[in-house]
Amino acid sequence: MATFMDQDFLLDTPLAKKLFHEHAEDRPIFDYHNHLSPADIAEHRKFKNLTELWLETDHYKWRAMRACGVEEKYITGNASPYEKFLSWAAVLPKLVGNALYYWTHLELQRYFGIHELLTPETAKEIWDKTEALLSGDDFTTVSLLSRMKVRVLCTTDDPADSLEWHKKIREDKSIPFKVCPSFRPDKYLTVAQEEVTKALACSPDLRELPIKSDPSVDPRVSDAVNLCRKYDTDSLNEALLKALDFFKENGCLVSDHGFSDFPFESNPEFKERLLLLGKAYADRGIVMQCHFGPIRNNSPKLFAGFGPDAGGDSVGRTTDPYAVSAFFSSLEKEGSLPKTILYNLNPADNMMLSTMAVNFAPRMQYGAAWWFNDMYRGINAQLDELMETGALALSVGMLTDSRSFTSFTRHEYFRRILCRKLGRLAEDGLWSADEETLGQIVEDVCFNNAERFF
Numbered sequence: 481m482a483t484f485m486d487q488d489f490l491l492d493t494p495l496a497k498k499l500f501h502e503h504a505e506d507r508p509i510f511d512y513h514n515h516l517s518p519a520d521i522a523e524h525r526k527f528k529n530l531t532e533l534w535l536e537t538d539h540y541k542w543r544a545m546r547a548c549g550v551e552e553k554y555i556t557g558n559a560s561p562y563e564k565f566l567s568w569a570a571v572l573p574k575l576v577g578n579a580l581y582y583w584t585h586l587e588l589q590r591y592f593g594i595h596e597l598l599t600p601e602t603a604k605e606i607w608d609k610t611e612a613l614l615s616g617d618d619f620t621t622v623s624l625l626s627r628m629k630v631r632v633l634c635t636t637d638d639p640a641d642s643l644e645w646h647k648k649i650r651e652d653k654s655i656p657f658k659v660c661p662s663f664r665p666d667k668y669l670t671v672a673q674e675e676v677t678k679a680l681a682c683s684p685d686l687r688e689l690p691i692k693s694d695p696s697v698d699p700r701v702s703d704a705v706n707l708c709r710k711y712d713t714d715s716l717n718e719a720l721l722k723a724l725d726f727f728k729e730n731g732c733l734v735s736d737h738g739f740s741d742f743p744f745e746s747n748p749e750f751k752e753r754l755l756l757l758g759k760a761y762a763d764r765g766i767v768m769q770c771h772f773g774p775i776r777n778n779s780p781k782l783f784a785g786f787g788p789d790a791g792g793d794s795v796g797r798t799t800d801p802y803a804v805s806a807f808f809s810s811l812e813k814e815g816s817l818p819k820t821i822l823y824n825l826n827p828a829d830n831m832m833l834s835t836m837a838v839n840f841a842p843r844m845q846y847g848a849a850w851w852f853n854d855m856y857r858g859i860n861a862q863l864d865e866l867m868e869t870g871a872l873a874l875s876v877g878m879l880t881d882s883r884s885f886t887s888f889t890r891h892e893y894f895r896r897i898l899c900r901k902l903g904r905l906a907e908d909g910l911w912s913a914d915e916e917t918l919g920q921i922v923e924d925v926c927f928n929n930a931e932r933f934f
Contacts, residue, residue, distance in 0.1 A: 485585055485595075490896040495913055496903025503919040503926075504895040508629040509888060510930035512734055513662070513769060513879040515636050518645035520885070521659055522652065524620040527885075529611050531561035534584075535568060537883035539791030544580055545571050546791070556786055562607065569603035579855035579893065586889035591624065621885050622655050628888035630657050631927075632934075634734050637661040639668065639723035640707045643730045650731070663727045663735040663766070665720055665757065670743075670750050671704045676716050679705045717756055724760055733934045734767045740774055740796055744803040751807075758811045761818035767934055768818045771850060772799040772833070773825035795852060798828045801836065808840055819933065821847040821876065827861065834865040845933070846870055848878050854890065859897045873921045876930040895926055 491497045519525075527533040535541055535555075545555050545567060553559045554567040575581045588594040592610050596602050613619055625633070637643065641661065649659045679701055704716050711722040724732075735757070743750050761768045775796035777783045782792040804822075811817040817840060822833045834846040846869075848854070849862040866872040878894035880887045899922060906913040 490900050493903035493907045495906050496899045499899040499922050500896055503922040504899055507926040508631040509891050510631055510927055511633040511880050513881055515883045518635050520621050522645040522648040524622050526620050527614050529561050531565045535564050542791040548574055566603055569598050570600050572598050587886045590889050591886050624885045626656055632658045634660045634662045636664050636736055639665050640710055646730055660731045660733045661727055663724055663732055666738055667700050668704055669753050671700050672749050673716055675701045676704050680714050721760055728764050734769055735761055736769045738771045742799055742803050744807045759816040762816040768820045771823045795826050798826050801832050817843055820844045823847040823850040825851055830865050834869045838870050859894055863901055875925050876933045877925045
């Protein structure tokens with residue numbers, strides 16, 4: 481029986497072990513989609529304890545705690561930091577087979593050198609040891625990212641953002657990696673220009689920022705008006721293009737879109753604006769990321785008490801392949817197809833999107849296993865799709881999609897599964913046990929392909 485979570489965790493063949501330890505383990509990280517706070521990076525934030533580091537923003541953990549019946553005061557409420565940590569320690573042993581169990585212990589091992597399992601019995605010792613370590617200067621946000629060999633990371637930012645923290649990061653010569661803003665214009669896509677024009681007519685001074693709060697005005701319209709004012713125009717489309725240029729000037733490599741629905745054929749405003757942005761991305765060399773299929777903020781109670789990103793989201797409907805094809809076909813016809821990565825939350829979309837990506841290759845890729853799929857079964861399924869319907873060797877690999885500064889062990893988790901799968905192929909006689917060729921594929925998927933693609 482294998483030793484639990486030792487150096488060969490998940491590596492079940494001699495070739496898998498060689499691929500991981502010699503070709504994957506020490507590769508740097510290009511994390512092209514996450515939700516880290518650029519302010520926390522710019523300020524070299526230090527965390528007081530594991531509750532701040534782990535539980536402050538991680539809705540993955542919040543969902544697991546709710547599933548196990550933990551009261552909300554121990555999740556996002558007013559319980560003490562230690563009480564919240566104890567609640568997480570009590571939940572963790574119940575998460576058999578859950579990726580959170582493995583991620584948590586990889587984080588304890590890689591960041592703190594702790595190899596004991598986190599249980600209610602070990603919680604106090606682990607709390608004390610990590611609290612002491614976190615007080616040191618080598619546990620700032622910058623130090624945590626550097627320890628994982630992060631070279632580039634792309635945060636997620638509203639088009640109205642001033643990007644002041646990104647500017648401070650670039651000016652800070654002690655930060656050894658790049659932090660790039662990502663353009664996330666979702667909330668503006670279905671705002672009608674007529675509504676913006678009407679709101680501006682009520683208060684035409686474009687220099688008046690922000691628009692006064694008015695409960696009768698759709699918040700998305702208010703946001704659109706403020707974006708117009710920021711860029712001194714009464715056209716939302718023009719404001720978005722000016723914002724995109726500002727992002728590009730400040731190092732933007734990627735845009736990011738999350739679609740619960742994809743009304744390309746049924747919503748003229750959405751269609752016009754998405755085509756406008758797609759062409760703009762192509763002109764400016766910005767990669768477009770499209771995430772399909774979540775249904776967000778299902779719980780009115782959670783939304784009212786906490787707001788969005790509280791962990792009240794789930795898998796939504798499958799995506800209309802005809803609408804997706806129509807969008808990208810329209811861009812390709814005009815010679816304006818940007819480099820694009822497709823992600824799905826509903827596993828039923830796996831083959832649809834993996835084959836769709838090949839239609840527009842090499843400018844389009846089927847992306848990493850996303851959100852609820854970024855666990856053992858989901859990652860394996862994503863790798864299978866890439867191998868069987870595309871080209872795994874060209875994949876840009878994994879991302880964290882996280883708000884946690886210690887989530888970068890997710891790259892290790894992915895790399896171990898990748899090496900296990902390739903090693904098993906050779907073991908089963910489905911591929912030559914050619915370490916040189918497979919090792920190069922591993923190195924490319926872990927880092928090199930992302931560096932080239934972006």
